[in-house]
Every structure is written in C-alpha cells, then in structure tokens.
Amino acid sequence: MFFHVQKLINEIVPDEPDPAAANALQEGLGGQFGEMRTMMQYLFQSFNFRGKAKPYLDLIQGVGIEEISHVELIATTINRLVDGSPRYQGKAMGDGDGGTPLEIALDGHGKSNIHHWLVASQGAMPVDAAGNPWSGSYVYNSGNLSLDLLYNLMLESTGRLQKCRLYEMTRNKTARSTISYLIVRDHAHENVFAKALESLGVNWNKLLPIPNFDATKFPEVKQLMDKGLHNQQYHWRLDGSEMAKIIKGQSPSTTSEHNGGTLQVPENAPVGAPISMGAERPEEFAPGLSRDIEAMAEMVVQASRKVN
Amino acid sequence: MFFHVQKLINEIVPDEPDPAAANALQEGLGGQFGEMRTMMQYLFQSFNFRGKAKPYLDLIQGVGIEEISHVELIATTINRLVDGSPRYQGKAMGDGDGGTPLEIALDGHGKSNIHHWLVASQGAMPVDAAGNPWSGSYVYNSGNLSLDLLYNLMLESTGRLQKCRLYEMTRNKTARSTISYLIVRDHAHENVFAKALESLGVNWNKLLPIPNFDATKFPEVKQLMDKGLHNQQYHWRLDGSEMAKIIKGQSPSTTSEHNGGTLQVPENAPVGAPISMGAERPEEFAPGLSRDIEAMAEMVVQASRKVN
C-alpha cells in the first residue's frame, strides 16, 4: 500500500522557461533509462520477488518507492520549464496582433516537442526526448537475483551517464537543479546495487562509479555530494525495512577520496520541498472552466467549508 | 513524495494456480484500461494540474495513489496464479522422466502467455492479455478539467466493464477475489469522478453506473458492496486532503436502491492484508543463487543482525 505527501523530494530552483531543456529532460522521465522505467522495473521486481533474501527485496523495493518521487520531481520540473515558454505575455488568444502565445509551438528555435503545447497543455508527458512513448517492454525482471542486481547497476549507471550529458546540454538553473539531484541519487543507487553484488562476492576494484570521473566539477552536484547524498539510501517504508542489513560500510565507488565514503540508511526521510500550483493557461484552455462553471464549483467548495 | 507499507490493499483468496486466468488478468494490470494506466494517468494529471481548484487536484491525485496499490495487488495476484502452475510437483529440472516442470509453457490448454515462464519467471509483466506491452501513449491529460474528468469517468467505467467480463471468464477464487475488489473500487471511482462533474453542473439521471446492471449478482462483489466499499474514497495522504469538499452526499449511481447511497471519505486508511514471500522456482533459476553465494549473502545478513 502506498501513501503520499504533497511535497517534492528536492527543491526546484526557479529560472526562465526553456522548452528545449524541457524536452531534453523528457529522456530522464519517459526515456528507456529514465525514472518511469526504474520505478516500474523495481516495483515489478519486488512484486515478483522469490526466495527468502528479504533484505534484498527491501532494497529493491525501497529504491523503487523513491523512484515514484523522482517521477514526480522530474515531471514537475518539465512542467515548469515548458510553462508559459519562452516569454509568455498574457495576451488574449487569437487577437491577431503581435503574435499569439502558441506560435512558439511551431518555431524552430531549440529542439522541442510540439506535443508539449498541442497535446499536453504545457505539461510533462510519458515520452522520451525523441518523442517515443514509454513502453512496458523496457521493464527487466528475470527473476534471477544476481542478474536483476547486475541489470539494476547497469541501469542506474546509464541513467547517471545520460544525466551528466544532460547537465552539459543546458545552463538553465531549473533544469540543472533537478538534473544534479538525479546525478547524485543515481550515484547512490549505483552504490547500493553494487554493494548488494559485493555481498554476493563481487569485488569492483576501481570500476565504479560509472561514468568514472570527478563529478564535483559540476557545482550543483558538488553541493549535494558534500552533504553525502550519494552515500545515503532511505527506505521510504512506514513499517520498517531490512535494507540496512546489506547497505552499510565502505562505498563500492572507490575511484577517488571524494567518491568513496560510507553507505548509510538514514533514520528519517527527507523533509521535502513545497509544490506550488500551476498557473492557468487560457491559450491552452487549461483548466478551461467557464465563469459559470467555475462559480458553480466554487459554490460547492464553499458550502463544504461551512459544513466542515 | 511517496511512502509504502508492505501490505496488500485487499486480501488474495488462495486457490489452484491457473495460467489462463493469470493471462486474462494481465489486461487489468497492463491493458489499455488497466491499473497501470489509471495510475499513470491520474499521477500525470495531478503533476500537471493548473488553476486553484485544489479539491479537484486532491481528488485526482488521491485516486492515483490508490491505483499504485492496485498495481501491487493485481501484480501479486497474477504471480500467485501463474506460480507453479498448474500442478508443480517439485521435480528436478531436465530429469527426463514424466515431464519437466516447464513443459506447461508450450502446451495449448487454456489461453496463456509463454513469456510468463520464459521471460518473467512465473511472475507478472507490464503487458495486456494479448501480450502488448503497456504504452505511454495510453495516458490522457488534456489539461482541460472538464475533459479530464469526463475521460476519467469513461476510463473507470471501461475498467469496470472489462473486469465484469473477466469475472465471467473464470471461476478461480484467487482471480475472482481480486477481480471483485476491483469491480467495486472502479465503481467507487466512477462515483467520485461523476460527482466531480455534478459539481460542474451535470445531472446523470439514471445513466450510472456503467455497466448498468445489478452487480450484487456476483457474490464476492455483493459482499464488498454490503460494506459500502463502492461509496468510499480514502485520500491516501499523510498530510491531509481537500478531496472531501466535493466527495460527499448522494451517490450519482442511482439506478437501483442498492447502487445508490452516500459518498464518504473515510478518516482511516484500510489496514491492509499481509503479503507472503514468493517461493523459489529452481526450474526458473529464480532467485537462482548457488549454495556458495547464498551462504555468502546469509553471512552478511547474519553479521548485520549481530551488530544491529
């Protein structure tokens, strides 16, 4: 059973809208190695888990739960980046002078996805940066524990690789704040899956993390690594977890002093950051309630307030 | 941010394995009108929500959170139905006498999916009953509140329709316990989305619920409706919800006395049912740890127990 708190797992730094960055971030949301995939893969692996190795189940499922919050974070980030983009001026639609707000959807400045305006109302979509819809065929669940862990390690490494490339593609602060957070969390997930494989005998020596470079070159990443976020894995369970039995001790990322450190399962979940409501977009007819209907809805809510 | 309790939202009644029923249930998991789709659709609609009508956001998101638990429930049910199916006798693999456990995968008794054995290790998969992988193109999020509510009502009605057909397709008790629960919950979701449209002015008269028949003909469904489960909608939020402002009063399903009643947002989440660990399946190499490796893993866990 799943529960929710209406907060984000990390803060989104405000900046200008940027539809090209929004589109690039779609890879991290709906791409083959994005958050929807990690979320679904780990949830299926835990729902289908076999055998008595409960700490491994709790690890895979714990990371899976976190990924739902990543989906929430990156979807909200994309929404912010495409919302009103790039220089929305509140003009009435179809007024015929000086350009209509949606003309941006057809122009060629920066690689973007016309569906962001035409279909998704300036919101996030379950597709990748090239527009391919997310597919259930992405989910890998062999049932063999060694293989599933090996795949998960590779999956997180590829996620981190693509996010490092995304970091270099844009300077937008909204985009970079979420990208940097995910680089560090993917690093943490690499660490925990690699650690689980260590418990099955593998010695990674100097191979990890992948990509194998000093990520503190990215200032926003450095800030989060300085807090040790790449070495912590909270379990997201309201009823406790056995994950900590295998996630502890020396990090398997031993390339440099900085990447090393000690893995931890913190006692408390992060506090979270507030989510602001998205603004209305009349040119998208979103939410598009006419005044009559809005009044009707408002009346119902007010009546409810009196009673409650 | 999302949290988890390792319990099922409803109990799964034990019965014989039944791969054909398992495959049919895949429609309810990974089909175009299944639980993965409702879950993703409502989550995207809430992440991209615009305007100040917060009770509507809390409603859509609240149902969305519940759907993750439905995915967990139906995935686990499929796993139980295909696990060891149909009459696993613990034989060693490849022994050459009397049949190997996996020969069932190729036989033609009952419509089933060979991938359940060959790919998914006798577990659930993100595909429909015809084997099509789940697709991100299923997710509908127009941004227009009236339209999204209308679609959601249609979606839940189609889900309930297909589950009523599923009920008639099988007599397996494991399958029927989950199917019946989902028939009643889809009914509840029809009710809350129809109620939200009522607050925007629509009068449904005698149209609902769809399909429009006396569902108490199905005994397991009757039992749950007697408890009023089709008129309740918990919010699944740890930080409260404004959903109750619109979900209250007369049910929009007014066809017969039985279907009517009063909508409620209960104060407490359901307690949930325990989940048992899936048994090992050596013929699937799942989890497939050799004795050496299992011993190594056990050692790590034991060491951890001592320390903790």
Add this chain to the structure above:
Amino acid sequence: MFFHVQKLINEIVPDEPDPAAANALQEGLGGQFGEMRTMMQYLFQSFNFRGKAKPYLDLIQGVGIEEISHVELIATTINRLVDGSPRYQGKAMGDGDGGTPLEIALDGHGKSNIHHWLVASQGAMPVDAAGNPWSGSYVYNSGNLSLDLLYNLMLESTGRLQKCRLYEMTRNKTARSTISYLIVRDHAHENVFAKALESLGVNWNKLLPIPNFDATKFPEVKQLMDKGLHNQQYHWRLDGSEMAKIIKGQSPSTTSEHNGGTLQVPENAPVGAPISMGAERPEEFAPGLSRDIEAMAEMVVQASRKVN
C-alpha cells in the same frame, strides 16, 4: 466526399460461429496486407496524387473506395464468426452452474484472441491475426507512379496469397464465403494494376496472377470467377471516372484459359446484400442499456415517429 449505402458488397453465408476462423480473418482486416491497409494506401496515394495522368488517379482511388466496402464486409464477417461463439446458450451471466458464456474466452480450443471477448464485445478489431494493432507505417506512397503501381500489384498479390492460405485453414462457410470473394477481388485488383503497368510498357508474359495456380479448385472461387468477377472493376464514383481508359482489353493474367479474359469497367455498381443487426449480448453488457434507459430512448424515438 464519401457516401454510404447500408448494404454489404457481397453476401455472407451463414454457418456456426468459429472464433479461430474469426481470428485468422483478422489478418485480412487489420494485417499488414489486409483491407484496412489497401484502403488507406490507395486513399493516401490518390489524395497526394501528382501530375496529369488522371485515368491512373481514378484507377487508384476507385480501388481505394472499394476497399472501404471490403473493410465493412470482413469486419461484419468476423463479427458473425465470433458472435455467441462457439455454442452460446443464452444463460444468465454469473449463475454459477454449467459454465458461464464467457468461459470460452480462456479455453485453448483453437487459436483465438481473448480481446475478442474482453475488449471488443465479440466484434471485429483493427488488429492482425497475431494481435498486432494496425499501423500507419504500413501505408506506402512514394509519389513515383511506376513504384506505387508496382507496390500495389505486389500488395494485392500478397493479399491474394494470404487469402488462399486462409481458405485452406478453415471449412467454415461464413469464413469461406468472404475469403473466396476477396480472393477473386484481389485477383481483379492484381489485373488492373498490372494492366496499368502494361500501359507503361511492361509485358508480364506468364507471371500473373500470383499465386500462379488454378484457383477454380476452390468451388466458391470458381463460382465467382465463372461470373467474371476477377475481370471487372467498378469505379464507385457518383460523378463518373476516367478509369476505363486504361482498364480494358486482354487481362494480364494469361497463365491458363480460365485466368485470361477481358477486363471491364461495368456501368452499374453491384446491388449489395442486406446487413442484419447484431443481436444483444448481455454477458458483454452490449449494448447494456438498463430497462429504465432503454425505455427513455424508445420514448424519444417514438415521439420522433409521431412528428415525422
């Protein structure tokens, strides 16, 4: 602009329901070389036609219009084959004794598609015999007239080849009546596209038709060929057509006396066969109107009758 007459282009012979034959026929409806594809390919080729060779446009478009009626014919045939299949006895649903009508959907007798019952309410679907949905990527329209004609000839030959294989797969008379009709019409379409290529210089010698055999071995096919149906191509236009300028004279199918003959554009469209309304299927909730609602609808229609 398109118009309709509520009749079938050929009569459907009644026989027992047969879900395996219904599923096989889906290849002819939604398969890569089925009627939806020929219809869409020829319509796109005619909407995008370039140059002044109007008789060629009228030919391609004329065949395209006929294909819509083929889609109607084969969809109706599939509906009849799966409807109530295989031995529906009008039992109340969920009564628990002697089997429920939908249990057929899960059994393994004959290759069938569970979606026929679970999704499509015992009706036809836009998918092929292996369950793959029809795809827009099937449509071929190079814009080069020689190539488009060559592709169309190959497409009709493949359609005829697959329908000859379908004929051998089933003895159901409902299925064979439509299959045989389509074998002969695909032959006619082979002839007209080959004839158009003859007008561009090609001499086919003994190559056609493909497959190159005596199709009169199939009695239902013989009956239609005896009427010359493989040598006629009506234009389906209410405002005349220039197709006849190239479709006339010796058939390009010269393998045997029987296959030869003279191509004709008849002056009158076929009369068509009546379509019966599909029976209600309560176990599918189709059409699923409750008595209250049915009464309401009936009242509206009656009121209308009085007025008119």
Add this chain to the structure above:
Amino acid sequence: MFFHVQKLINEIVPDEPDPAAANALQEGLGGQFGEMRTMMQYLFQSFNFRGKAKPYLDLIQGVGIEEISHVELIATTINRLVDGSPRYQGKAMGDGDGGTPLEIALDGHGKSNIHHWLVASQGAMPVDAAGNPWSGSYVYNSGNLSLDLLYNLMLESTGRLQKCRLYEMTRNKTARSTISYLIVRDHAHENVFAKALESLGVNWNKLLPIPNFDATKFPEVKQLMDKGLHNQQYHWRLDGSEMAKIIKGQSPSTTSEHNGGTLQVPENAPVGAPISMGAERPEEFAPGLSRDIEAMAEMVVQASRKVN
C-alpha cells in the same frame, strides 16, 4: 457499400506553403484524436453495433462517413501546405548553384518532419505531429452504447480542443481555413453525441461545448457558425437514415446564446468544393515518368478516347 464524389467537403483557401503548419496539421489527420481515428472508431462501432436502437447506429455511422471526407480534406490541406515549400523556384535538381530544392528538408526553420520530403514526396502521411504512425490501438469500441457515446463525446471535445490550439499556432490561411471548418464540425459532433446521451437521461447543464469559450473570437469560425454549421449533421446515406429521430430540438451547448440553437439533419448533402490536381515535383521524382513512358501512357489514353 461506399461511394465517392471527387470534391472536397469544404473549400481550401490558398496561401503560401508552410511546412511547420503542415506538420502541426498532421495531428489532426493521424494523431490520437485526429480524423483517421474518429473515422475508424465510428466505422468499427457501426460495423459491430448490437441491439435494435437503429437511430443510434445511423448516427454513429453517419458521423463516421463524414470523417472519411474529413480525412480527405485535411490530407489535401497538408499536401498543399508542404507542396513546393517554402519558396520553390522550379530549379533543376542537383545543379549545384544557389541551393537545391530539397535543402529545405534539413533546415531548422520551423518544426517540420523530414519524412514529408524524404518519404512522402511533399504529401500527407498517416502520422501525428510528433511523427508517430497512426495505431489501431486508438480505436475504442466497448460495445456498451452509453460508454461508446460518452467516449465519442470526449473524443470530439478533445479534437476540438486541439484544433483550437492549432488555430492559435499558425496564421497561414490555408491551414486556418481547414482548422476552422473542423472546429465547427467537431462542435457539431459534440452536439449530436451529447444529444444522444440526453436521450438516455443526461442533463449537461452549462458544461458544453468543451472547450467552453466563445469560439466566434476566431473570425473564420464565426463565419461558419453564423451559417449554423455547428448545429447541422447530414447523414451521408444514399438510402436514407433514422438519425433525425434523435438529432433535433435544442442544442446541448447552452453556455451562451451563440452556442445554443436547434440541431438539424439537413435534407441535402453539401455541394462540395473542386479539387485541383497536384503539380509535378521533379525533385521528388513524382510522378517521375520518363518522357518515353509518359508518351506511351498518353497514347493508351488517347486511343481510349477515340474508341469511347
């Protein structure tokens, strides 16, 4: 059985070619909520129709037939918009000076689809604005009449919503003439499906049309609404129709005086607008007949003229 008149259902206003607008319009042709989908959905619903409610069958099928003409209209519009775009000057191909005609296909000015030049010979394709091919999985046909009508209402509303967004994206008159026509026709289709649901008991109050705004702000739309085109639904049948029994009386779109009015089934089909032949495009090798072959084809046609 289907028939054709070689005319367009509405006139296309000439303007400059505009490949970005052409690509945007592809959503209305091959998109998930475009004309190919409405056409196929209504045709399948009518081919699979169950029960005796014939006026409802005639309604769904009547709208379906109209949609084939919409496919013809929008495909031709896209063809005109991409044809020779954006400023084709009749240069010989590959001459190496001043640019080749097809270099436009690779440039980045305006969001366009390279396949329009590389694959489709400057013509329309069965894909959406993001390049996804049309899929048979779009077609919805539950067999339950209430649900099918509800879905159809939602489908037309989404179609109208997307076309209103398309209107705001471009000022090209060719594009806007077809977009505006489809906005008004989708409105009419919303009206007739909502009316059918009214006959089953629903009272829509102020919810319709969706999106709920004064569409006469768009001048081309106003012109068509002034003619009452949003309140008329012709049946497109050569053998009569019972549609009028439910389509009559007060429009369900009652938001403002303008949107209201009385629904009608006109006695006569529209006259239609002439279609001009597409010009040759030598740089696309379309139609690409060499002089020798063209002469041969011409000779055949001439010979035919003499005989006829």
Add this chain to the structure above:
Amino acid sequence: MFFHVQKLINEIVPDEPDPAAANALQEGLGGQFGEMRTMMQYLFQSFNFRGKAKPYLDLIQGVGIEEISHVELIATTINRLVDGSPRYQGKAMGDGDGGTPLEIALDGHGKSNIHHWLVASQGAMPVDAAGNPWSGSYVYNSGNLSLDLLYNLMLESTGRLQKCRLYEMTRNKTARSTISYLIVRDHAHENVFAKALESLGVNWNKLLPIPNFDATKFPEVKQLMDKGLHNQQYHWRLDGSEMAKIIKGQSPSTTSEHNGGTLQVPENAPVGAPISMGAERPEEFAPGLSRDIEAMAEMVVQASRKVN
C-alpha cells in the same frame, strides 16, 4: 566487409516437426534477448567504437560476427521445426477430405503462431515467442566501454538463462540441439565479456556463470562442454584480430571445477555443417512457380551451364 560460407555453425539434429517448439525458439531469434539483438548490438558497438583499446573493439566485433551465424542457425532450426508440421502428408490443397494441410494453423494444440503458416510460409520470422516484432530500441550502445561490457555480460547471461528455460520446455531433438549449442556459446560469451571486465579490475569471485548451476545436467550441453566449447572464442576475421590479447588465461566462471578452465582463441574457425535446401510447400504456394515459369527458369540455368 562481410563474407559468407553456405554452412551452418553447428549441426541441426533431425526430429519430428514441432510448431510449439518452433514458436518458443523465436524468442531466441527475435526476442529482446535473442540472437538478432546480440548481433545488432555488438555490430553497432563496434561501428561506433571510440578510443584506442583495439583488443576490446576486436572482441566485441568478433562476437558480433559470430552472432550473424547464430541468427542463421536458429532461423534454419525454426524453419525445420515448423516445416510441414506436424504431420504433413502431401495432400492436395482444398481437396475437402480428411483435412487440409493448413488446418493445423488454427488448432489449439500447443502454443504456436498462426503467422508461421499465414505470413511466413512455414519459415522463421523476426519476432519473439509472443509475436512482438524485433525492435531497434533493443540495441544498447552507450559509448562508455565499461557500461557496454557490463550490459553485454548481462545480455549474454539473460540469453543463457532463457535458453536453459527453453531446454526444459521441449524434448524435441531438433530444438534441443540448437538450444544446447547456444547455451554453451552464451556461456563462452559471458566468459569473454567478464574477462574483459576483469582486465578493467573486476573480480567476479563465485558469481559466474549466470545462471549459476551445473549445466552438464543437460546431456547435449555436457557433450559440448566436454569439448571445451564454453571456453573458446574464435575471431571470425579474415585479416587477423587482437582479441586474444585479453581473452586468455583462467575462465571467470569458477563456481565448480567443470565451469572453470582456460579461455582460448582457436587458430581455426569451425568447419561448419552442411545446409539442406528446404522442400517445396505447395499448400503455401512456396516457391509457387507454375510449370511454365519453372521451365523458363530451368532453361536459363541450363543455357548458363552450357556456356560456363
């Protein structure tokens, strides 16, 4: 540049046709972890290879070339298994007595794919065991050498896992001869990719091979392992290869004495087994040449023989 010898990389043992086994084997050909995928993945990785680590390039490409021969082997095996299945008796088609040869295509005995008869003429297809067509999205090529090697190791392990499950699904000797060969070759490929990762520092300890069991329980596998086939990797290059610089020494599969051993790059390619020509299938119209045409073709070939 690629070259060919018309021989199979391993012998196919003759046995009865078996369409269910043929369909299961499709997973190994066109499945997500089948031979088409390994072939394409390694070829793309080698065509896009970066950096100066030439022995690693030669390794990846060398395995890729071998995979083309695996595609040839498994396609031919499927062809043999479905050819004439299950008990073809040479009857004339459509003779109406005692059953037609193609009726097998619709029956429900054993899970099979109707496309094997209807589309592929009793031949192999580029699809998986559930009928999904092979997709380019399967190919993984991150450009990061560590990641690509890790993925390749996981890919081969999953291939071997699925083939071990396939072995248990059928007792057909034709199927098992090819399955067993591929189990051993996937083992070899696990070994070489694991060895390459060893050269980058990883110590696998007891983890490999995956699945981690004594494969000599399968007699046909034992025979091939006794010959050391799991420890050899030929390079398939006519111009030499640097692969041997990293592929040598102790096998990384150290679970038991049997699995261990020493890796080798043999000096000579295998001799190969002869391929017999497929028999004609008149009921499939394959090759379907009429007597006239066959005579014509034969004449041309004879004429050629005289001249040469």
Add this chain to the structure above:
Amino acid sequence: MFFHVQKLINEIVPDEPDPAAANALQEGLGGQFGEMRTMMQYLFQSFNFRGKAKPYLDLIQGVGIEEISHVELIATTINRLVDGSPRYQGKAMGDGDGGTPLEIALDGHGKSNIHHWLVASQGAMPVDAAGNPWSGSYVYNSGNLSLDLLYNLMLESTGRLQKCRLYEMTRNKTARSTISYLIVRDHAHENVFAKALESLGVNWNKLLPIPNFDATKFPEVKQLMDKGLHNQQYHWRLDGSEMAKIIKGQSPSTTSEHNGGTLQVPENAPVGAPISMGAERPEEFAPGLSRDIEAMAEMVVQASRKVN
C-alpha cells in the same frame, strides 16, 4: 557462417561534421527502406528458401551479405558526420565559459536527433530520420519466389529513390560520397532482381531503372557508373556461388545508352577502404575509462604482446 574483414566496402570522403545530414542518413540505415531492412529481408528470404532454384537462392543471399557491409558503411558515415559536430573545440566539460560542447544537442539549427548526443554518444543508431526504431515488421518474406523478387525490386527502387532525394538535401561531401555509392549499388540490385524476373518471363521494356532519370547528373554518381558499378554484382561467398547463371547479359535498365550495358558477376571482391578508429569524446564519457582503469587495461595488453 559469416566472416569479416575490418575494411569498408567504399571510401568515405572527409568533410565537416553535419548533424542534420547525419540524421537524414539514418533513413538509409534504420528506415523502412534502408540497409538494415534489405539486409534482414534478404537473409531471412535465403534462410527460409524453398525449392531447388539454387541460383535464385545464391542471388538473394549474395545481395543480403553485401547489405551487411552497407550497414557498416552507412553507420560509419553517420558516426563521422555527427562526431564532434559541428565545431568541437576540445573544451573541458562543465567549465561554464563560452559554451559546453553538448549545447549543440539542444539548438535548432538544422533538423537533428537529440539522441545522437544523449543516447548514442555521437554515433549511429538503428532508427530512421524521424526517430522511429527499426522494426522486424519491415521484413517481407512471402515464400513465393515471384512475389519475393517483385518486392525486392520495389524495395531497391524505393531505396534508390530516397537516396536520390537525400543527395539533393545536402552538399556535405562525407554524406554525398556514401549516398552516391548507395545510389549506384541500389541500381545494381534493381538490375539483378529485375533480371531474375526476366528469367521468369517479364519484359520490362522502358520502365527501369526507377526513378527513371539520368543519374549521371550527380557527379559522384557518374564517376561510379563510369566504372560500371551499377552493372556488377559480386557474390561475397568464400565457397563459390551459382548466382552468375542468371546474372549476365543485357541490363534490364534500358532507358538510355548510359543506363544499359551488360550485367557481370566479377571474379574478385572489392579491396575495401581502411577504417580509422573513432576519437575519444570526453564530453560523452566515451570510452570513459579513468586513468587508473586505462592503465590496467594497457598493462594487460602489453603483457599479452610480450607473450605473443
């Protein structure tokens, strides 16, 4: 069994990187009518070949083997075109001044595919120019020899048509060198499949080649045709071939003197052009070995050199 020589089948002329041209060329690699498709189609046709017409088998398979080398050529060409594009200056990543190398991935100058940078590390991918992944459903193999040859002729003609359009889209010399080579080879393949159909009786008269124009207008194409490359078809077999029995005599392309000539099966395979190793791309983390790991790998290779 397949073998390899590490050379290209034709030389790639160096020029500036050009990501838009690279993306356009993807159609020729992973498009519906590209080299992956011809390769797979001919290989499947030859693996499934039926009957005794061995020269036809050897022809289809021979062309199929050549297509693997075409895949290699075009993949390498795309790699060169996107590599370091468009003005890579070797800057350290994330340094924050003057632009990062990967910012090019988001800009809108020229139609390109963001996946080239984000996923494929500036390499080729198995997708088409609109980003659709290659699909197994492209492969056509009817088993009927006449049909397969007819399809192959159409396929090569469409390939040549699209490549002629590609030629006109770009002036980049790297792109044009490979495009021109493929125009000429597709012409040769048109010739050989048309010749095979001639041996079955067809007389093509003036129809071929398609597109039917003087290709020597393209200077790079002229150069290759002057060498007769459009009339030669090597067999790529190490064990001989019977292809020459049908491939000889007058070319079926008889439009002009230039296109005609005599078909030949040369005795010797082409010599091939050297392949240079791809440069490292640190901004892509490709190959991304850290110094420690690189040293380790180097050590292993050196040790090997000493021993060998």
